[in-house]
Amino acid sequence: MAKQKIALLTGGGDAPGLNAVIYAITRSCLNTLDCELIGYKFGYRGLYLNDYIPLTRETTTGILHKGGTMLYASNKDNLFDYLVEENGVMVKRDLSHVAINNMKKEGVDVLVVLGGDGTLTSARDFARKGVKVIGVPKTIDNDLASTDQTFGFDSAVNIVTENLGRLHTTTESHYRVMVVEVMGRSAGWIALHSGIAGSADVILIPEIPYSLDKVVDKIKERDERGKYFTIIVVTEGATEKGGDAVVGKVVSDSPDPIRFGGIAAKIAHDLEGKVEHEIRSCALGHIQRGGDTSAFDRILSVRYGVHAAQLIKEEKWGNMVCMRGSQMSYDSLENVIGSKSKLVDPAGELVQAAKLLGISFGD
Numbered sequence: 001m002a003k004q005k006i007a008l009l010t011g012g013g014d015a016p017g018l019n020a021v022i023y024a025i026t027r028s029c030l031n032t033l034d035c036e037l038i039g040y041k042f043g044y045r046g047l048y049l050n051d052y053i054p055l056t057r058e059t060t061t062g063i064l065h066k067g068g069t070m071l072y073a074s075n076k077d078n079l080f081d082y083l084v085e086e087n088g089v090m091v092k093r094d095l096s097h098v099a100i101n102n103m104k105k106e107g108v109d110v111l112v113v114l115g116g117d118g119t120l121t122s123a124r125d126f127a128r129k130g131v132k133v134i135g136v137p138k139t140i141d142n143d144l145a146s147t148d149q150t151f152g153f154d155s156a157v158n159i160v161t162e163n164l165g166r167l168h169t170t171t172e173s174h175y176r177v178m179v180v181e182v183m184g185r186s187a188g189w190i191a192l193h194s195g196i197a198g199s200a201d202v203i204l205i206p207e208i209p210y211s212l213d214k215v216v217d218k219i220k221e222r223d224e225r226g227k228y229f230t231i232i233v234v235t236e237g238a239t240e241k242g243g244d245a246v247v248g249k250v251v252s253d254s255p256d257p258i259r260f261g262g263i264a265a266k267i268a269h270d271l272e273g274k275v276e277h278e279i280r281s282c283a284l285g286h287i288q289r290g291g292d293t294s295a296f297d298r299i300l301s302v303r304y305g306v307h308a309a310q311l312i313k314e315e316k317w318g319n320m321v322c323m324r325g326s327q328m329s330y331d332s333l334e335n336v337i338g339s340k341s342k343l344v345d346p347a348g349e350l351v352q353a354a355k356l357l358g359i360s361f362g363d
């Protein structure tokens, strides 16, 4: 019987842990199946252009700890709605058949897709067209309802926590207020976890719209206690009560075009004159996705990867690996796509614990 050919791709924004998943899938497939593996470059674009590299023990050596993705990633290339030029005009076309033909031509039997919402929606659509697909979810935002924890989140929380420590010393030295913007889109997980771990005084998350007056109250309360500095952590998608999220950029050819950005600068501006401090803002941005993967995420990613290989072995096509409690499991892509985002519960245990510590949520 011919060797099974397994192709991997990484779509959407990168997340620490992707390389560890690639490593784990490659190693465990090579060790348990009669197979060869390839990796399409730049997500679905590589599938469209038939641009790939071999995934072997040699090409994947030394990648487990590294952030980013050795396969590169793109969050723009939805092949079911692909932007192409026709007679000098850009139009959107369903070019999924090109990808399917490329896989047939290369003898690819299985497609393993590592990605977030958008990437996995296409994975489901390829499964509907008869492709043997396995999905692996990723996002640093940890906002996928279909899995209890995504890799990349712990790394991002560690990076933010470390940077809050750095910002503490300079903020305190100048008696300032520092507003620190973190990622997470419309989910406050990164702000909540890093804010607690990094001893923030105020945590502002999209799930709890804030009142500027309450933030001012907190700064003044600290002043009265002789704590002449305040650290505010804010999720990029947070909103003031009755206000809108601040859009930093629109990536028009992305399936999810809105990029939040600028809320920290807005809060710093709005606080001006309301407190007796100099105010600064700092957006941590893509630093949160860079560098090495945390030890926790390396282990989690290995578990995701090994479980994906297990699903391949058991021929459980059309499924996505997920984590339920502390166990690795799987669910059908049909079920998981379109499920609502997992958001912070304002009445939940962690928010209440933070409040008991004296952290303000601006509510």
Ligand code: F6P
Pocket: 013, 075, 139, 140, 141, 183, 184, 185, 236, 259, 260, 289
């Ligand atoms: O979803 C992950 C994420 O890092 C968000 O937290 C952030 O809003 C977005 O991606 C940034 O995307 P990009 O890499 O396109 O700027």
